[in-house]
Amino acid sequence: MKLLTFAFIASSVLAVAAQNPPTQQSQQPAEIATRIGVDPGRPPRLAIPEFIPLSKDADLLSAARTIADVLFDDMAFEKEFYMIPKDILRTVPRPNSAEEATLDRWKELGADGVVIGTVQKTTEGIVVEVRLMRVVNGAMSLGKKYTGSPKSIVDGGRTFAHSIADEIHKQQANIRGVARTKLAFSSDRDGIRMKGPVGDRDVSNIYMSDYDGANQTRVTVNRSIDIAPAWSPDGELLAYTSYRTGYPDIILQSIRTMRPPSNPAHGSMDNQNFLPAWSPDGSKLAFMSNRDGNMEIYIINRDGTNLRRVTNHPAADATPTWSPTGQQLAFTSDRGGREQVYIVNIDGTGLDRISTEGKADRATWSSAPLNEIAYAAQSGGGYDIKIFSFSTRESRTVTDGIGTNESPAFAPNGRHIAFWSDRSGRPQIYTIARDGTDLRQITKSGSNRYPNWSQ
Amino acid sequence: MPVVLLTMAFTFGACAKSKPPVARPLPPQPGDPPAAGGSVPRPPEPVAEPISVPPEPRGEDPLKVSDIDKINQNSPFQPVFFAYDSSEIETEGQQVLQANAAILKKYPEWVITIEGHSDERGTAEYNLALGNRRAAAAKAYLISLGIPADRLRTVSYGKEFPFDPTHTESGWSKNRRAHFVLTSK
Numbered sequence: 334m335k336l337l338t339f340a341f342i343a344s345s346v347l348a349v350a351a352q353n354p355p356t357q358q359s360q361q362p363a364e365i366a367t368r369i370g371v372d373p374g375r376p377p378r379l380a381i382p383e384f385i386p387l388s389k390d391a392d393l394l395s396a397a398r399t400i401a402d403v404l405f406d407d408m409a410f411e412k413e414f415y416m417i418p419k420d421i422l423r424t425v426p427r428p429n430s431a432e433e434a435t436l437d438r439w440k441e442l443g444a445d446g447v448v449i450g451t452v453q454k455t456t457e458g459i460v461v462e463v464r465l466m467r468v469v470n471g472a473m474s475l476g477k478k479y480t481g482s483p484k485s486i487v488d489g490g491r492t493f494a495h496s497i498a499d500e501i502h503k504q505q506a507n508i509r510g511v512a513r514t515k516l517a518f519s520s521d522r523d524g525i526r527m528k529g530p531v532g533d534r535d536v537s538n539i540y541m542s543d544y545d546g547a548n549q550t551r552v553t554v555n556r557s558i559d560i561a562p563a564w565s566p567d568g569e570l571l572a573y574t575s576y577r578t579g580y581p582d583i584i585l586q587s588i589r590t591m592r593p594p595s596n597p598a599h600g601s602m603d604n605q606n607f608l609p610a611w612s613p614d615g616s617k618l619a620f621m622s623n624r625d626g627n628m629e630i631y632i633i634n635r636d637g638t639n640l641r642r643v644t645n646h647p648a649a650d651a652t653p654t655w656s657p658t659g660q661q662l663a664f665t666s667d668r669g670g671r672e673q674v675y676i677v678n679i680d681g682t683g684l685d686r687i688s689t690e691g692k693a694d695r696a697t698w699s700s701a702p703l704n705e706i707a708y709a710a711q712s713g714g715g716y717d718i719k720i721f722s723f724s725t726r727e728s729r730t731v732t733d734g735i736g737t738n739e740s741p742a743f744a745p746n747g748r749h750i751a752f753w754s755d756r757s758g759r760p761q762i763y764t765i766a767r768d769g770t771d772l773r774q775i776t777k778s779g780s781n782r783y784p785n786w787s788q
Numbered sequence: 789m790p791v792v793l794l795t796m797a798f799t800f801g802a803c804a805k806s807k808p809p810v811a812r813p814l815p816p817q818p819g820d821p822p823a824a825g826g827s828v829p830r831p832p833e834p835v836a837e838p839i840s841v842p843p844e845p846r847g848e849d850p851l852k853v854s855d856i857d858k859i860n861q862n863s864p865f866q867p868v869f870f871a872y873d874s875s876e877i878e879t880e881g882q883q884v885l886q887a888n889a890a891i892l893k894k895y896p897e898w899v900i901t902i903e904g905h906s907d908e909r910g911t912a913e914y915n916l917a918l919g920n921r922r923a924a925a926a927k928a929y930l931i932s933l934g935i936p937a938d939r940l941r942t943v944s945y946g947k948e949f950p951f952d953p954t955h956t957e958s959g960w961s962k963n964r965r966a967h968f969v970l971t972s973k
Contacts, residue, residue, distance in 0.1 A: 531862070579943070621917070626918040628920055651917040667914075692914075739912065740911070740913070
């Protein structure tokens with residue numbers, strides 16, 4: 334029997350309270366990353382057994398299970414690994430400590446790597462230690478220690494799992510995982526109504542959740558409609574369209590502080606602003622406005638200065654989104670008859686139509702190396718999500734024609750899309766992989782639309 | 789001559805107090821060509837001679853004394869309906885707007901908000917633009933009938949507030965509308 338040896342390379346990663354994403358101190362690991370895979374021809378086989386609670390506290394026992402479960406889902410999401418199924422994981426007895434863990438059984442099960450994690454309460458708070466062991470030689474590919482406040486496992490320790498998942502994806506697959514990202518969307522789930530001119534009308538507010546739908550929380554509290562949220566690249570602000578003043582305008586709201594909201598586009602009854610989109614560097618917003626008579630696309634600095642008009646056409650120009658370089662916009666225009674997706678340089682030159690659908694709207698543009706544009710394309714009685722490739726200049730369909738599927742928003746690594754669909758009744762938020770697999774329902778309560786994925 | 793004019797103006801003003809004149813645009817001529825796509829339909833020809841207005845019923849005008857909410861609940865303004873994916877004001881819509889303009893001329897202090905709505909087909913984002921175009925088309929037609937622009941506000945709600953939530957052609961046709969809401973009086 335070969336006992337594992339521990340030498341923590343990086344041990345100061347900090348996971349804070351569940352409400353705040355853990356802030357990871359930037360540091361270069363001293364070792365050369367060892368990948369667990371042995372055969373480049375197939376995905377590495379990864380085992381994530383239950384974590385080991387180092388005391389018998391009920392919340393620790395629960396966290397030990399939840400962290401492993403959530404980490405399993407996070408790792409399965411990006412499909413970089415073959416995940417040893419959970420029923421097989423359960424056939425391996427759980428050791429009482431990391432020191433007692435052995436790799437023999439995992440070798441028999443064909444695992445290339447196994448995650449051995451412990452959870453304990455210390456004077457520092459909750460400490461989670463994780464080791465990714467390379468089964469073929471017993472070497473430690475990755476070793477991390479995460480510390481959080483005593484409150485950091487109130488949600489079962491999901492934040493720890495997400496931090497571990499992103500770390501493993503970075504080190505083992507050289508991809509930016511999305512486990513710590515958030516979704517924002519609009520919802521009428523709280524059933525609030527406001528007085529309308531004829532009858533009562535549903536109020537919609539902005540909500541947010543983890544990327545996997547956990548921790549759904551309300552962000553805005555208005556007797557109005559707040560729609561189309563967009564995360565600032567630093568994750569600190571949501572920009573959205575609100576009718577709270579009686580006319581639509583763009584509101585920037587901090588999600589962590591009580592700082593009063595701002596309205597950089599300075600709307601009025603004669604100057605209405607919709608559908609904000611952040612530039613990749615977070616310094617500017619693109620949006621649509623009727624300030625010059627009909628809907629056009631504009632860019633403004635986030636502090637409200639330096640307004641620039643991008644489009645100038647009697648047709649409607651709507652729904653802007655930024656290219657990953659920040660040098661172009663994709664937007665929707667009906668200048669050719671029905672609405673289609675176009676791209677244009679931010680100075681208004683270089684117009685290029687990219688969709689050839691019955692109708693198309695709500696472009697979202699993924700980052701390099703994928704660099705694709707997804708949009709909603711008319712299909713039968715509703716819409717389907719399609720992805721346009723610049724290399725082929727063709728689009729492929731991602732969703733399956735069930736119900737309507739609208740408002741796509743790429744994950745920051747471009748590998749998944751959030752959208753809303755009425756396939757199960759009322760509009761709900763879903764995520765789907767860019768190859769059309771792995772459909773996951775995020776929301777279940779009320780009507781939920783206009784998803785946006787944080788960076 | 790100036791004296792005469794003054795007297796006439798005074799008489800008119802005194803008269804207006806008890807019996808406001810109502811401008812009645814002529815109905816559109818049969819055989820008028822339909823308006824070109826997207827453009828504002830031609831307003832009716834100016835009325836050469838004032839048409840005599842029937843006497844007002846005796847007693848207080850309920851629209852003058854009611855509060856705004858009550859008026860909106862039983863609104864004197866009729867909505868304008870639109871064809872699928874269109875913001876063109878057709879003949880029926882023109883007649884509705886002429887009647888709405890008459891009300892606005894009768895109550896010159898009223899300010900209204902024209903809400904632009906769409907049916908659920910089409911994306912939510914693009915429908916915000918379509919609703920804006922519908923409300924703007926109704927506003928432009930009212931301006932052409934002599935209603936000052938500063939009494940006409942527009943707001944597009946896209947498909948956020950359907951009047952009929954059913955997923956039927958009948959429901960959709962009710963939801964493609966410019967809806968008139970009294971905002972201040």
